[in-house]
Amino acid sequence: MIKVNGEEIPWRNGMTVQDVLDAKSFTFRMISVWINENPVGRRENYSSTLVPDGASVDVVHMISGG
Amino acid sequence: MNVLAEWSYTPAKSRLGYTRETIWLGLGNRDGDYRFEKRPVSDDMIDKFIGGRGFGLRLLWDAVTPETKWNDPENEIVISGGPICGITQYPGAGKCYSVFLSPLTEQTYNSNAGGYFAPLLKFSGFDALELQGKSDVEVVIFIDGDNGRVQILESNVRDDKNAYTVTEHLHEYFSEDEKDKKNISVVSSGVAAAHTYWGCMNFSFYDPRRKVARLKQAGRGGGGTVLRDKNVLALVVKMSHVSGTSTGPADVATLSRVGGKLHKEIRDFDDVQCRMRTVGTAHLNEIMNDYDLLPVNNYKFGRHKNIAKIHSDEYTKRFTQGLPDGCWYGCSLSCAKATPPFELKTGPCKGRQVIVDGPEYETAAGLGSNLGIFDPDWTIEANFYADHYGIDTISLGTGFAFVCECYELGLINEEQTGGLRLRFGNKDDLMELIHRMARGEDDFSRTVALGTRKMKKLFAEKYGADRKAMEDIAMEGQGLEASEYRCQESMAQWGGYFLTLKGPQHDEAWLIFMDMVNKQLPTFEDKAEALFYFPNFRLWFSLVGLCKLPWNDIEPEDNHTKYKGIEAAKVPEHVQNYVDIYNAVTGKAVTKGDLITMSERVYNFERIFNLRMGKGKRADHNCPSRGLGPVFEDEWNARPEYFDEKLREAGTEPDGMTVKDKTAKLQEYRRGQWELLVDAVYKRRGWNRNGIPTLETVRRLGIDYPDVVDLIEKNQRPEDAFR
Numbered sequence: 159m160i161k162v163n164g165e166e167i168p169w170r171n172g173m174t175v176q177d178v179l180d181a182k183s184f185t186f187r188m189i190s191v192w193i194n195e196n197p198v199g200r201r202e203n204y205s206s207t208l209v210p211d212g213a214s215v216d217v218v219h220m221i222s223g224g
Numbered sequence: 225m226n227v228l229a230e231w232s233y234t235p236a237k238s239r240l241g242y243t244r245e246t247i248w249l250g251l252g253n254r255d256g257d258y259r260f261e262k263r264p265v266s267d268d269m270i271d272k273f274i275g276g277r278g279f280g281l282r283l284l285w286d287a288v289t290p291e292t293k294w295n296d297p298e299n300e301i302v303i304s305g306g307p308i309c310g311i312t313q314y315p316g317a318g319k320c321y322s323v324f325l326s327p328l329t330e331q332t333y334n335s336n337a338g339g340y341f342a343p344l345l346k347f348s349g350f351d352a353l354e355l356q357g358k359s360d361v362e363v364v365i366f367i368d369g370d371n372g373r374v375q376i377l378e379s380n381v382r383d384d385k386n387a388y389t390v391t392e393h394l395h396e397y398f399s400e401d402e403k404d405k406k407n408i409s410v411v412s413s414g415v416a417a418a419h420t421y422w423g424c425m426n427f428s429f430y431d432p433r434r435k436v437a438r439l440k441q442a443g444r445g446g447g448g449t450v451l452r453d454k455n456v457l458a459l460v461v462k463m464s465h466v467s468g469t470s471t472g473p474a475d476v477a478t479l480s481r482v483g484g485k486l487h488k489e490i491r492d493f494d495d496v497q498c499r500m501r502t503v504g505t506a507h508l509n510e511i512m513n514d515y516d517l518l519p520v521n522n523y524k525f526g527r528h529k530n531i532a533k534i535h536s537d538e539y540t541k542r543f544t545q546g547l548p549d550g551c552w553y554g555c556s557l558s559c560a561k562a563t564p565p566f567e568l569k570t571g572p573c574k575g576r577q578v579i580v581d582g583p584e585y586e587t588a589a590g591l592g593s594n595l596g597i598f599d600p601d602w603t604i605e606a607n608f609y610a611d612h613y614g615i616d617t618i619s620l621g622t623g624f625a626f627v628c629e630c631y632e633l634g635l636i637n638e639e640q641t642g643g644l645r646l647r648f649g650n651k652d653d654l655m656e657l658i659h660r661m662a663r664g665e666d667d668f669s670r671t672v673a674l675g676t677r678k679m680k681k682l683f684a685e686k687y688g689a690d691r692k693a694m695e696d697i698a699m700e701g702q703g704l705e706a707s708e709y710r711c712q713e714s715m716a717q718w719g720g721y722f723l724t725l726k727g728p729q730h731d732e733a734w735l736i737f738m739d740m741v742n743k744q745l746p747t748f749e750d751k752a753e754a755l756f757y758f759p760n761f762r763l764w765f766s767l768v769g770l771c772k773l774p775w776n777d778i779e780p781e782d783n784h785t786k787y788k789g790i791e792a793a794k795v796p797e798h799v800q801n802y803v804d805i806y807n808a809v810t811g812k813a814v815t816k817g818d819l820i821t822m823s824e825r826v827y828n829f830e831r832i833f834n835l836r837m838g839k840g841k842r843a844d845h846n847c848p849s850r851g852l853g854p855v856f857e858d859e860w861n862a863r864p865e866y867f868d869e870k871l872r873e874a875g876t877e878p879d880g881m882t883v884k885d886k887t888a889k890l891q892e893y894r895r896g897q898w899e900l901l902v903d904a905v906y907k908r909r910g911w912n913r914n915g916i917p918t919l920e921t922v923r924r925l926g927i928d929y930p931d932v933v934d935l936i937e938k939n940q941r942p943e944d945a946f947r
Contacts, residue, residue, distance in 0.1 A: 163742060183514055218789065219742055221793050
């Protein structure tokens with residue numbers, strides 16, 4: 159299992175940041191992703207960055223609109 | 225046009241962001257007693273109220289009494305930009321605020337708009353314009369900054385008194401030639417504003433590429449209704465001499481440097497962030513749907529299977545691309561999108577080709593999904609007519625959504641609606657209702673036009689509709705219709721909507737992602753802190769004449785890795801930009817912390833102003849059940865597992881319960897949470913349990929004027945103190 163914004167979701171071998179975003183339907187563009195307190199960086203890294211089992215992932219959505 | 229009165233003056237030049245003079249225009253009391261007065265701006269006014277909305281509130285306070293109603297001659301419309309308003313180096317610097325007593329909320333209201341009016345007013349010599357009284361004949365007021373004169377003219381518009389027509393006519397009337405039209409800005413409403421409390425004010429700027437006057441709306445609160453009640457067809461300002469230094473800034477080099485940095489960010493990152501330059505705020509449509517935040521059918525649901533039909537790509541296709549759509553010089557964010565010539569299918573302009581400003585997100589959702597309509601062309605036409613007739617698109621959308629649900633619940637019927645079948649998605653009849661509101665001839669449309677709060681009362685009185693059911697589903701707070709976000713799953717946003725100064729408008733705080741998705745506000749204290757910081761930070765824009773969008777609809781590339789958590793949401797480098805440009809214009813030396821104090825002062829003054837008008841207490845912070853969670857079974861059944869889990873988190877095992885009982889139980893729990901949130905927020909804001917700022921708070925902020933202290937002393941009770 160991994161935790162995404164404090165909520166558990168199942169982990170699988172080879173799971174990437176993009177897989178996590180897809181699983182959570184996080185489609186907003188202005189986000190930042192942190193794995194175990196470390197920033198993942200640019201969006202183009204999401205499909206190649208692996209998420210380890212047991213990780214704590216923060217997907218921080220910035221505010222927009224309004 | 226016939227000149228009814230004229231006054232000459234020597235325009236003061238703006239220095240360090242201020243001309244230090246305001247203009248008061250008295251229209252008499254339907255007696256032709258027109259008066260003009262130039263008034264000085266004191267140091268205290270600049271220090272405590274800054275400009276824009278702050279100036280508006282201060283001037284309105286002095287103009288009215290606790291007994292003044294929105295349609296009394298004493299009520300004013302005060303329009304002011306602020307010290308930064310009119311710079312051209314930084315994007316979004318042409319905003320102004322209009323402040324008035326609102327017909328909808330019966331307390332102070334402030335509504336902002338872009339366009340050129342406020343900068344040109346300042347460069348014509350005035351930090352603010354006060355409009356008081358009621359004219360005996362319909363007038364156009366012309367402020368001629370080029371020649372230092374103000375004229376009150378008898379309107380020569382006899383036929384179509386709607387916004388696009390009036391604005392085009394007045395740009396033409398007061399300009400020397402085509403090139404001169406950009407030196408003019410017009411404020412107008414439309415014929416519906418004479419019948420509805422949803423009247424909006426349209427602020428113009430001339431678009432030389434499209435060769436049309438464009439309209440930006442100070443939509444909310446009924447300012448257009450007040451304007452029409454004063455018998456003012458339009459306000460016009462003209463000023464031909466505008467430059468990057470017209471505000472008289474202390475440090476032009478810093479303005480250019482900071483502005484250049486943001487222009488570069490917009491150029492480099494807008495296409496991968498919010499796409500404001502291509503679709504404006506309508507980029508949010510599908511995002512809101514994905515997160516169950518899109519209002520569908522009067523906020524019952526948060527998503528819809530037909531979302532693809534109103535996807536932002538559909539709007540992008542309908543907007544003209546590649547034009548610099550800023551609503552003031554120097555705004556490279558360019559979100560003021562417009563259609564190419566669009567043929568209208570209904571109403572008095574049927575068959576005409578018009579350029580339509582927008583829709584922005586709020587309109588796309590309010591006059592779209594919230595009415596069960598997924599047809600961008602219908603929304604564009606409704607947007608055109610709302611602006612043209614002078615109706616706020618947000619209140620129109622939310623108010624109509626309430627009407628549709630009442631109709632579907634059988635609380636009102638076809639006989640009462642004058643033959644209209646007002647089901648969700650019935651495009652023809654809903655468009656017809658817009659046209660009927662403009663005509664104001666039939667009882668039903670006139671009732672709807674008074675806004676949702678009054679509809680509840682009148683539907684019950686006239687039609688015997690169930691008041692309790694209407695109270696549950698009507699998304700209004702303090703008399704104002706909610707804007708277009710479904711807030712029920714974010715407790716912080718309950719406060720962002722319903723613990724506000726003027727009602728559920730999203731300009732104070734939009735905390736849904738931070739709270740519901742990011743889970744950054746787990747405790748009541750966390751939520752209260754956010755409901756202290758963000759309303760105060762965002763209010764600051766309204767004091768100085770800036771648009772909020774360049775704050776966080778574009779962000780530095782490394783904002784999301786350099787800062788974490790709530791700090792990232794504050795966009796610290798952009799906050800520093802604001803400190804830098806404020807200091808560069810005014811010559812002052814404020815810090816980031818000072819921005820919050822500046823706002824907090826005005827925030828509390830406005831709250832006290834509402835207390836003075838007989839509102840501004842805890843009981844006035846109403847929150848409808850629909851704002852807290854599902855009201856009916858079909859809402860629960862749209863996400864049964866999700867809501868079952870929410871009930872478990874609330875300490876109730878849902879197994880074996882009926883959906884009706886589960887819905888009631890969750891509502892009961894959340895109502896209790898709401899009361900706890902109210903306490904936490906009031907405490908953090910330095911108010912008592914009754915929502916009144918304490919004497920300690922007003923003294924700390926330096927707004928302990930004798931009449932303010934007297935008012936608080938009269939209203940405070942020992943039992944309301946936090947221990």
